Amino acid sequence: MKKRHKYILFLFLTFIILGFMSFFSVKTVIAHQAKNEILIYLDAGHGGFDGGATSYDEHTIEKDITLKTCLYLKSYLEKTGFKVKMTRTTDKALAKNKRDDILKRVSLINKSKCNIYISIHANAYPSKTVKGAQTFFTTRYDENLLLATKIMNYLYTVDATNQRVAKELNGKYLLDNTNKIGCLVELGFLTNELDLVLLTSDDGLAKVASLIYLGILDYLEEQNGKTND
DSSP: EEEEEEEEHHHHHHHHHHHHHHHHHHHHHHHSSGGGGGGEEEEEEEEBBOOBBOOTSSOOOOHHHHHHHHHHHHHHHHHOOOEEEOOOOSOOOOOOHHHHHHHHHHHHHSSOOOSSSEEEEHHHOTTTOOOOOOEOOOOOOOHHHHHHHHHHHHHHOOOOOOOOEEOOOSSOHHHHHOOSSSSEEEEETTSHHHHHHHTSSSSHHHHHHHHHHHHHHHHHHHHHHHHHH
């Protein structure tokens, strides 16, 4: 129990520090491009009949974690001044079956004028020792790797022992078929005790969302820097 309390305290202190970091990062982005010209599409994985992965204690479902994270992230982005759209804002699927649901998600993103999209998921694995957040991308656009890497660099803050890197992933329908710049973020493993502590804490989810937010800011800052060179 003491270990759990120390972990939550660490998250709280880190979150405060990141708040100051985000203020200065935002100022740089503002200097390069009007925030209200940037649209970010957030995709909360699963929903409704499709629960996604389940925790090892069977009390936590992926669809709830992804939605909460996206709502936190949406709040941070909108408070900064960015435009945000979400594929879902409640515990509902976008269609009556999984095939049509994913087709709808891809269609919404592709028909939008979003600058980037972020698809949020949580993982599961038979072994409880497997843990760690990770970002995934396709090489359809060079910027996909940059965005995934920027976010991954902040996710290391959660777990310094995490050796995962931004990874190319093919065969994932959403990644393969979106014609916008974006990446997929796996928040961690619901089947790992430490990851589950993080992902079932409101403070933990708020922190993870803030790290994704900071990665987005870093990406936009670098891209705007290239535009203004």
